[in-house]
Amino acid sequence: MSGTRREIPNDPGRKERILEAALEVIAEGGVHKTTHRKIAARAEVPLGSLTYYFDGMEDLLAQAFARLADTMSLLYRQTVQAAGSTAEAEEAVVELICGPAYATTRDLTLIFEMYAYANHNPAVSATTRTWLERSRDSLGLHFPTGVCRALDALIEGWPMHGAFDEAPLDRNLVAGTVHAIVAAAPDLARDRAGGGT
Template sequence: MSGTRREIPNDPGRKERILDAALDVIAEGGVHRTTHRKIAARAEVPLGSLTYYFDGMSDLLAQAFARLSDTMSELYRRTLQSAGSTAEAEAAVVELICGPAYATDRDMTLIFEMYAYANHNEAVSVTTCTWLERSRDSLALHFTPGVSRALDALIEGWPMHRAFADAPLDRRLVTETVHAIVAAGPALSTNGDGA
């Protein structure tokens, strides 16, 4: 048998399981209460396996938030790619804001934690900025840059309001607002400020 034990994983998918467990632990208690021990217990792996895959808690958290960003960005992209017209793209945006699949309660908790942690961790700050760029790129499949920027702010912000109000959103109001932004497209030009 060639290769070292380090080259031959005996538990395929362990790293991903650890990252998913880390997100579960963060969602339940926040970054500030997340420990190696809690993550290992949730992932059902030996505590030492965390140091095998990650260079400390900061690296583990950064990779966990990158996994969250990738997963949500892929859903965001798929939702918009399936639209065949501007009207369908508007409906897709409304679904991202109001629907059950994107920005669930758990997702919103993790997003809040990621945004807060991004203020103190450069890798997570980069992940967050990249996520916003990916979101606008997905919207750009159907909308101008100015409209994409405005819609992305709605997609990010309205679920936050829903989470804090602990009440469903008014889908009709969301639909009318999305349509108004799309209709105002030519008036929404970007000024190159990168915001």
């Protein structure tokens, strides 16, 4: 029988597959066209599995967006953490904005959907706030607080604009803008002491 506990030990990755399937369905048609049936079909699981793991569609969407935020935050931190100087940290920020790994077309679509849905769902709104805090915390490994806020706005916003702009991102312009923000910080002395700029 679908959705019973007997199914679970035989398919331990089922919940994760459902969440990933939900993100795929959202990316293809948006939250407003996402249904239990579409998610179950994409995940190749019985429809009853969704009600076993999730307390309705709102809960499923909230957990799917939390999964997205966790994945993106991890990549974000890994990219920034690998920098050994302020200059390398600036390049990491440029890579987050312009590079192919972070904020792919699919990711941007999901981010748009998450931000819109966050306006109407407290759980997703909390996920979004936590994501911002985690991003700024990662940038804080190399930059002062005010710079972190400005750079994070660039990292999120510039690719979003780029999604609707036919012209490709100008990496030199992005790099120059990032450097200008970092150089304008009044308390950059501690970063410069590390030999970055």
